Amino acid sequence: MIELYWHIGNDILQRQNLEGWGARVIDRLSADLKNEFPDMEGYSPRNLGNMKRFANNWPDPAILQQPVAKLQWRSILILLSKVKEKSLRELYAQKALEQGWSSNVLDHMIDLHFIEREGKAVTNFDKTFPPMDSDMALQTFKDPYLFDFIGTAEARREAEVEQALVNHLERFLMELGQGFAFVGRQVHLEIGGDDFYIDLLFYHLKLRCYVVVELKARNFKPGDVSQLNMYQNVVNEVLCHPDDKPTIGLLLVKEKNRTVVEYSLEGYTNPIGVADWQNEINFALPDDIQSSLPTIEEIEREMKYIDSQFDKTESDGDDIE
Numbered sequence: 370m371i372e373l374y375w376h377i378g379n380d381i382l383q384r385q386n387l388e389g390w391g392a393r394v395i396d397r398l399s400a401d402l403k404n405e406f407p408d409m410e411g412y413s414p415r416n417l418g419n420m421k422r423f424a425n426n427w428p429d430p431a432i433l434q435q436p437v438a439k440l441q442w443r444s445i446l447i448l449l450s451k452v453k454e455k456s457l458r459e460l461y462a463q464k465a466l467e468q469g470w471s472s473n474v475l476d477h478m479i480d481l482h483f484i485e486r487e488g489k490a491v492t493n494f495d496k497t498f499p500p501m502d503s504d505m506a507l508q509t510f511k512d513p514y515l516f517d518f519i520g521t522a523e524a525r526r527e528a529e530v531e532q533a534l535v536n537h538l539e540r541f542l543m544e545l546g547q548g549f550a551f552v553g554r555q556v557h558l559e560i561g562g563d564d565f566y567i568d569l570l571f572y573h574l575k576l577r578c579y580v581v582v583e584l585k586a587r588n589f590k591p592g593d594v595s596q597l598n599m600y601q602n603v604v605n606e607v608l609c610h611p612d613d614k615p616t617i618g619l620l621l622v623k624e625k626n627r628t629v630v631e632y633s634l635e636g637y638t639n640p641i642g643v644a645d646w647q648n649e650i651n652f653a654l655p656d657d658i659q660s661s662l663p664t665i666e667e668i669e670r671e672m673k674y675i676d677s678q679f680d681k682t683e684s685d686g687d688d689i690e
Contacts, residue, residue: 371442375432378424381417395421422449426458437462443472451479460484468547486511487546490619491627492642493634497615506576506617512644514544514621519648527584530646531555531568534584548575558603567600578614579604582621584646589625591633594641601639615639621646 377398384394395417402412423445432438436459437445444465452458461484465475478484489512494503518540519533534541535554542549552570559565569582581600585593597618604616618641630643 371438371440371445372433374420374442375424375427375438377417378420378422379428379430381421382424385421419446419449426455435462436466439466440475441472444470444475447472447476447479451476457484474543481515481517483511486513486515490642490644491625491630491634492640493637494640494642497638497640502576502614506640509546509548509573509576510619510642510644511546514644514646516541516544516646516648527568527586530584530586534569545571548573549580550574552579558600558607560599560603565600565603567604570604573617576614576617577612579608579616580619581616582619585620585622587623589620589622589630589633589643591629593620593622594633594637594643597641598637598639601641605639617642619644 381394381398384398388394395414399412399414399417402409402417406412426449427435427437429435437448440448440462444462448458448461452461461475461479464470464478464484470478488508488510490507490510491512492507492510494506497503498506516530516534518537519530531554538551542551550572552572553567554569556567556570557564558567567581568584571580571582572578573580581597581604583593583597583600597620601616601618609616616639618639620641620643622643622645624645625643634641634643
């Protein structure tokens with residue numbers, strides 16, 4: 370169907386180039402297709418206009434070799450309407466294919482600027498990993514992390530944040546990105562007779578290493594790096610298999626001074642990243658977006674409504690506009 374839509378869109382472009390914009394090519398073609406195929410849906414003037422946009426934005430005839438051709442038509446329409454930059458559109462198409470995002474999830478991830486936040490954490494990966502591993506690790510982590518699903522109430526203690534993240538583990542893992550496997554919360558470590566507890570422990574399937582996550586419901590302090598480094602040393606010694614790569618530490622704070630973080634990471638041999646976490650969108654991006662999300666209850670109600678409407682649309686036919 371996607372290949373057919375591309376060819377129809379490409380044909381419209383060619384006809385308009387030959388006959389001019391005033392020839393009402395789309396309206397005439399819509400009427401012709403409906404007369405020729407009265408039992409088929411999807412040939413309204415509006416949807417034909419979408420096909421033209423599709424072919425115009427992906428002009429390569431080898432369309433089936435591109436990630437976008439493997440997405441749902443509704444996902445393609447979302448990319449066309451919400452992502453203006455071509456290179457970014459390609460990245461979202463690739464990410465949607467890799468992670469199996471539905472059209473609703475893709476729509477949500479674009480709203481949250483998922484890709485624009487990737488690779489933005491302050492790290493020492495370039496000094497603690499070989500170049501190839503460093504690039505992969507850097508793209509695995511983002512800044513800021515957006516925990517909109519825990520609600521907008523201000524968390525006063527780290528334990529409150531941890532519990533909220535575990536309660537919404539599926540959404541938490543989606544925000545972290547592909548490859549993270551949850552190992553445990555408040556993982557006990559005994560060091561020299563003293564008890565310590567890792568806030569959250571993950572294993573990354575592609576990087577082949579443990580990831581120690583420490584949460585702070587406050588701004589960054591240089592001493593946080595020392596604590597995280599100690600936990601990484603213990604995990605490397607006690608939990609790691611000989612084939613595992615060095616444990617990565619991820620420190621999530623409410624706010625950080627980038628220069629202070631960079632100086633604080635100097636001298637450490639363990640790979641460490643520092644990023645902000647937020648429970649609402651409140652950061653500057655190319656369009657200077659400043660907005661907040663509704664409560665988790667409102668989000669869940671809205672998602673249920675969207676799912677019900679999309680299911681109804683699918684049952685009525687494929688003319689999704």
